[in-house]
Amino acid sequence: MTGTFLCVFRRDIALALRRKSEALNTLVFFVIVTSLFPLGIGAEPNLLREIAPGILWVAALLAALLSLARLFEPDYADGTLEQMALVGDPFPLIVLAKIGAHWVMTGLPLTLLAPLIALQFALPGDSILLLFLTLLIGTPVLSLLGAIAAALTLGLRGGGVLSALLVLPLYIPLLIFGAGATGAAAAGLGAQSHLLLLGAFLLTSAALAPWATASALRIALD
Amino acid sequence: MLEADNLECVRGERRLFSGLSFGIGPGELVHLSGENGSGKTSLLRILCGLHTPSAGTVRWRGRSITATDDEYHRELVFIGHLNGIKDELTPLENLAIADTLAGAAPDEGQLLGALGSCGVAACADLPARHLSQGQRRRVALARLALSEATPLWILDEPFNALDTAAVAQVQALLVKHVLTGGMVILTSHLELAIDGARVRQIDLDQQRRPA
Numbered sequence: 001m002t003g004t005f006l007c008v009f010r011r012d013i014a015l016a017l018r019r020k021s022e023a024l025n026t027l028v029f030f031v032i033v034t035s036l037f038p039l040g041i042g043a044e045p046n047l048l049r050e051i052a053p054g055i056l057w058v059a060a061l062l063a064a065l066l067s068l069a070r071l072f073e074p075d076y077a078d079g080t081l082e083q084m085a086l087v088g089d090p091f092p093l094i095v096l097a098k099i100g101a102h103w104v105m106t107g108l109p110l111t112l113l114a115p116l117i118a119l120q121f122a123l124p125g126d127s128i129l130l131l132f133l134t135l136l137i138g139t140p141v142l143s144l145l146g147a148i149a150a151a152l153t154l155g156l157r158g159g160g161v162l163s164a165l166l167v168l169p170l171y172i173p174l175l176i177f178g179a180g181a182t183g184a185a186a187a188g189l190g191a192q193s194h195l196l197l198l199g200a201f202l203l204t205s206a207a208l209a210p211w212a213t214a215s216a217l218r219i220a221l222d
Numbered sequence: 223m224l225e226a227d228n229l230e231c232v233r234g235e236r237r238l239f240s241g242l243s244f245g246i247g248p249g250e251l252v253h254l255s256g257e258n259g260s261g262k263t264s265l266l267r268i269l270c271g272l273h274t275p276s277a278g279t280v281r282w283r284g285r286s287i288t289a290t291d292d293e294y295h296r297e298l299v300f301i302g303h304l305n306g307i308k309d310e311l312t313p314l315e316n317l318a319i320a321d322t323l324a325g326a327a328p329d330e331g332q333l334l335g336a337l338g339s340c341g342v343a344a345c346a347d348l349p350a351r352h353l354s355q356g357q358r359r360r361v362a363l364a365r366l367a368l369s370e371a372t373p374l375w376i377l378d379e380p381f382n383a384l385d386t387a388a389v390a391q392v393q394a395l396l397v398k399h400v401l402t403g404g405m406v407i408l409t410s411h412l413e414l415a416i417d418g419a420r421v422r423q424i425d426l427d428q429q430r431r432p433a
Contacts, residue, residue, distance in 0.1 A: 007322040011311075018310040018349075079304025082272060087323045088296030222273050 004089040005097045012101030015074075022070065026063040026106045031117065033059040038120045045122040052121035053131050053182040057175055060110055060135060064142035065167070067106045068150045069160045071098065072217065076154055082221050092210035095217065099147045099210065107139030127182050130191055137198040138178040144202075144209035145170045151216035174201055223247050223405060224269070224374060229278035231264045238264055239426055240277070248373070248403040251396065251419050253410065256426030262409040263303065265426065266378050269407060270300045282374075296325060299369045300376045305362040309351035313337055313361040316350060321368050328368060336367035340391060355383040366395050375399060377408040 016023045037055050038048055075081035084094050114135050118128045149167035153159035181194035223246060230240035238261030246252050254262050267273035269280055271287045271294065280287045282294045307316050314333055321328045337343045340360040345353060350361065363380060375396075381389050393415060396406055400419040414421060 003325075003327075004323060007319060011308075011319050014315075015308060015310050078308065079302055079306040080308060082302060082304070083300070083306040083320065084323065085272060086270060086295045086298065086300050088292045088294075088325060089323075090292065218272075 001089050001093060004087060005093055008084070008094050008097035009101050012098055013104060016101070016105040023105050026067045027109050027113065029066055030059050030063040030110045031113065033062070034117045035120065048121040049123055049127075050183075052118060052123050053127075053134075054179040055121075056114055056117065056131060056135070057138070057179040060107070060114075060139060061142060061171055061175060063110060064106065064139070064146055065164050067102070068146040068163060068167070071102055071147060071150045072154050072220075073150075076220065081217065085218060085221055090214075091218070092214040095147065095151075095214045096206075096210040099143050099213070102147070103140050103143040107135075107143055111135040111139050123182075127186065130182050130185055133195065134178045134181045134191075134198060137195065137202050138174055141174055141198075141201050141205050142171065144205040145174075147213045148209055148216060151213045151220060154217065154220040174198070177201075223283060224407075225281045226269065227279050227281065229265070229268060229280070230276045231261050231268060231273075232276045233261070233264065242278070242426075244422075244424060246405050246407060246422075248405060249400055249420060251400050251406045251408070251414075251416060251421045252424060253408060253414055253421055254424050254426060255409070255411075260426040262426060263378055266300075266302070266376050266407065266409065270298065270376055271295070272300075297372060298374045298376065299324070299365060299372050300378075301362055301365065301380060302378045303382070305358045307350050307358050307361055310349060312347050312349055313342055313353070313364070314346045316361060317364055317368070320365050324365075324369065324372070326368065332368065336364045337361065339367045339395070340364040341388060356385060356388065359383045360388055363392055363395075366392070366399070370399060370402065370404070373404055375404065375406045375408075377406065379409055379411075381410055381412050 034056055041048060072081060075084070085091055087094060111132065115128045115132050118131055123131065146167050149163040152166060153163040156162065177194045177197045181191040184194055185191040225245040227243050229242040231238045244252070254265065256262050264273060268275045271280070271291065282290060287294045306320070314330070314337070317333050317336060318328060321333070334343055334346060337346050340363050342357055342360045342364065345357060350358060353361070359382060366375065369375070380392055384392065389412065397416050397419060400406055400416070
């Protein structure tokens, strides 16, 4: 079972590395969006500091949406997805490996880059650290929940828009708690409750999303 | 070993076949035929468990395949009309991944041997996007050379895009598999030249009922 998981995980990373432009797409999108705000708003440190977490989170969310369409579509088109559905190991495990690789290639680079971008918004050090933490816990959830929507709309024309509509309601609580953590800490309330809630989102979606996604993929293959 | 019991398949408004029952045991080859759109691919996908029949069951070793999902899939090789080849990866990598997912731990020599048996060892290190349709098909079929221990092979038009030499090579693989107690179910428009094996023809055109 671990062999299957690692095989699919490595395969997806290798594929992403051979399509570098595609892998860089989401990261470039994230950097452009977040860098345009300080330029557009101008040198108002207080305002920037206040909106920074929200902007970084919204940009991360949109970057995830942008990358979702490519999560299962290429494998579906060339028949490798149906081969994976016929492997003698649980299909949700394979799906989890694919989601994990997706996060490593999209969510993780974006999270690692976020502290650097946060400097443009004049965020203080502890806020940057907190923002980094929320993204580190939150971006895997973006991949996990997004995978369900991507699987449900697989093979549909115009599936991208539908997938966004499906997943946005699920993303919104994440956005509120993720972006709210820094504000709460700055107001002296402490961010612990926000972080705990994000952690709960992560655990719940990690436990349930692979199964939901696998069932949706089986329907798409039927 | 594999039994199809009273299968029915409805696509949209059309009933492709109904009341279809047959079985296959060790050392047998089933050759499905029928005109385009007669439901050959649908039937193969039902037998793999990818598609749910509108009625009827498929049993493997006496148990319904929906109950034995993972165990059944370990004893099955399915090659559909899509090759399942990643364009960005080389044939060698494609084959290694397919074989690892099938539960084996192949070394490079075995993989090259399998590619060689289908005549594509020379392009083993070329990204698959540079290969022709026929070469991709050969890479997909090279899995068969590594899957001799897997009892059931289900092949959807395996000879598509292949030249005569490759058709002969693949048929040799099929004969060897059947003669060593394996089972093959395939669709093909070609006449099969398979000696010494029990070949059963199932014509789906005779199974169709007006909807």
